[in-house]
Amino acid sequence: MKLWRYPANWHLFRYDDRLLLICMAVVVGICAGLAAIALNRALVSVLGLLHHYRHLWWAFIMPAAGAALSSLFLEKIVNEGAGHGVPEVIYSVSRYGGLIRLRSSFSRLISSCLTIGSGGSAGPEAPVVMSGSAIGSNIARLFNLNDRQRVTLVGCGTAGAIGAIFNAPIAGMVFTMEVILGEWSAVNIIPIAIAAVTGTKVSRLLQGNNIAFSHREFQIALGDIAACVGLAICCAAVSIILTRSLRGMSRRVAVLRLPLWLKAAMGGAIVGLIGIGLPDVLGEGYHTIQHAITGDFRAGLLVATTVLAMKIVATAFTLGWGGSGGIFAPSLFIGSFVGLAYQRALTHLWPTVGWVEEGCFALLGMAGIISGILQAPLTGIFLIVEITGGYDVIVPLTIVAAVSSTACQYVEPASFYLKDLVDKGQLLRPGTDARVLADIRMGELLETDCIPVSPGMRLGEFIPILERSHRNLFPVEDGKNGRFLGIVHLDDVRPYLFKTPLYDAVVLGQLMQTQVETVGPDDDLIDVLDKMDALKKFSLPVVANQRFVGMISKATLLDRYRRELMVQTRTT
Amino acid sequence: MTPKLFHIFRNTPLGRETLLQSLYFCRSIGCLPEIYIPESTRFLMYFENDVTQVDLDGSYLTAPSTSRGHAEALVLESGLKATYLTPKNYTAHGLPDIPTHYDYMCCPRSISDLSSKIGLGHIGPRVRRIVQAARFPVLITSPVFKAWNSITIFFGGSQNALNALRLGLRIARQSGKPLNMFTQIEKGDAETYRKAVADADLLSDWERYGAEWQFFEKGSLEENLYAVAHDALLVLGAYGHGLIKDIMFGSKMERIQSTLPNNLLIAGPKYTAVKG
Amino acid sequence: MKLSIQQVADALDLPVETVERWVRQGRIPFQRQQDEIHFRLGVLERWAVQHKLPFHLTSERPDPKEICQPGSIHEALQRGGFYYDIEGSDTESVLQSAVRRLRDLELSTQNRTLLLARLLEREAMASTGVGKGVAIPHPRIPLEKAVPCPTICTFFLKHAAPYQAIDDKPVFILFLLLSPSTSAHLHCLSRLAFCVRDDAFVSFLRSRPAPETLLARVAAFEEQLDAPN
The missing domain is CATH 3.40.50.620 (HUPs)
Known part of the structure; x- marks a missing residue:
């Protein structure tokens, strides 16, 4: 055994893995930070390279080619499905202790670089999250860490990546806790915070400490704060439109019988065509956001609204048709334009009121859309605070984030990332009923102390078995091939129990129930429970390959369920 | 409980030999074959401390309309009872998770490279990865069915x-x-x-x-x-x-x-x- | 102290599969040496307290009642000993002379008096004469520390004596049943009753057999009982 691959066995870490996790978190944070910087640099250079051709008439080909290449890369070279990957990370965290393929640590970086660099409307954040978490997971695998530690490292990867790409450590930490892990526990927070800080530090060393969207200080009056509520409602509405159009587009495109790369190319071409009229919608759009915040976006309300609508369309075409990338950056873009348009509309309606500059509303709009789409208000608040470098807008920010995420929850109960998982019943957050049931295997609950009987057995022969048994259920098996035939319940026998003359006259075959509902040993516990509830039974026989394996009962289940919950939730 | 052997069915003559070999193995040691007829060329296997993506070569998807029938005919001939696996969970669209609790698994010498390329001298990287990570032994068959005595x-x-x-x-x-x-x-x-x-x-x-x-x-x-x-x-x-x-x-x-x-x-x- | 996975599973009263899963998921503190997994008692006890899980090592709780299994009654008969020619003409006098004859059991005078009182108290409730001339006197509540294992003392009466038995037949034999616990008592009582139900056995008892032949006969009965089905 190679000792270096089992750090959990080193004397230093043997009794408490917190120190181990902290050390690993630093490593993961550095790697995730580097991955984020790599994508960022690659994007900058690709955009710079293609910038000279943007004004040419055939420029709309570029997003098409980029999307097609990225789709081909994902499908043929690394053989991974499309999509931005965040649901995959959440799925693996909830079901498989955060096991993620090694290839995921680079595949999305390259494909999203192709999509976004060529002008597709998508964000680089989700790919970076996928990469960072895959790096964390594979480092955990290399060092043979267990599921709990691996999940923490996956979180570390996410936090480091988000921290690095936005230069926002707290946002990285909060996003990880709120969206990826869904759990706030002391064991996790410390390594994740350290990874977020490490990732951010890596990015600051390599790129300098830049605040992404710097701005002047805003003077916020009471009237502005009241107006925030209206903005929040608008944000919620736009979030829902964005979510629906993305999902609707994917559903419609999935029906088309065309090669995947061709679909991606068609989507890309449409985005390119939009881009000819409105170049602002292309790419991740951070420059345009910056303009919106500093008040340099001069065009009027109508243009702003058109840009807003077209960005939604472009994003839906890029992602829905098979391009690769996330929705983080488009959400920020859309949010800033919602804010902008809202402020201009307000000024139109009440020109005498001294509203705060449109930049402030753009910030608030960004927070509103992020918290609406992700249904993660804290992520929205902290991200905006950090990327804009000030706490001066915290009061309206909190209001917008809270109202927007609440309003979205009314209409869409699950957020964009989680919707698929929730639909399939695969969202298993720690400490929840679904998680506990998914963790316990049927094999752990089997009660095997039932005494099998044969259908030809006389009642008289059955009495001594009844005396010995602790249970009131007896599986009936075919004497020759051991096949499960039915169940004899004590209640079925009770009427004849004290009628000695019947002891030789009645055989168990006459008393047994043959129409018995059974379950298989590989069934999911949640289905088994549903079956029990539907049949109003407290126990069911488990039958595999027509043979009786054991009984499963609610009494045992409750006992194990409770212990499982105690072990899962009180880990300190 | 009866041990189970996991078999991925390939609807080609080579796949037929492999399935015959699996069925012979099952009959010899008294285990139950569980057959997976792939619906996409890739699937994931989550092991204890590893996840392996298996990329099947395209021949696994040959004539999907006849594959179930072909497999059933071979099983019927062998006199065994087989179960057919329908994946329950998907990591992503078109990427099913295959359970890993089997007692044996049958692989041809390679499952991701084109079958025409393999003679004897090569065990594919995916098969090797499965061998490395699995808790079950892997049955690697010869190209043509042969009873072992x-x-x-x-x-x-x-x-x-x-x-x-x-x-x-x-x-x-x-x-x-x-x-x-x-x-x-x-x-x-x-x-x-x-x-x-x-x-x-x-x-x-x-x-x-x-x-x-x-x-x-x-x-x-x-x-x-x-x-x-x-x-x-x-x-x-x-x-x-x-x-x-x-x-x-x-x-x-x-x-x-x-x-x-x-x-x-x-x-x-x-x-x-x-x-x- | 190092524990194996099986010991831990026993101590937690859970299947090994659950503990294996906890190891995999990192929910239980353990150590890995080569490919072996082991647990440390102290660490595990602290962990169990933290999570409020019941944790008892099997060797830690020697249950006094478990030391002596309520096994076969021919062993209990052997322990109790055999007494012939018991005097007496009614329930009270028979029991008096029977208790007086008890020699093998280490009973103090005080305990003897107590035992007799208890037996009479039980007879006052209802006779323990089970019919066919057999009686199984016993104290209603097990005597504190009187015997470590179930014990049956066999008394053959000199003359059959009236005993208010259920079939009003005079009793010719007493099985004095002493047990450390109620469950052991019921176990022996049911086995004894099974033997006595057999008419051939009762007439065999009437012949006042020697201890060895009686024990062999009872052992045969018990084999029949223990055989599956």
């Missing part, structure tokens, strides 16, 4: 060879077929190997089920492998060293499988021999 264990004295010995004893006990052992002496003499078996408390079992233990002191491994019966199932352990070491020095598993066309049952480093 005896079992030969390769015993090299390591911890994994002992696991292979346990596995071989179990197969011999369940199938009732004669059991032989093959040892290429690398250090010490025959007594060293006997002692290794005795230390693991397996000598009495070996004496009860085993027939002949051949020791080879002279000659290269490849030369001596001619002594292995042509109709034997080979049982061997795979040691979990790195890919680089494999490329540099070539693993013994590689040398054996490239020399012998027989069916192989490989116990990987994670294989835990079930008692009894």
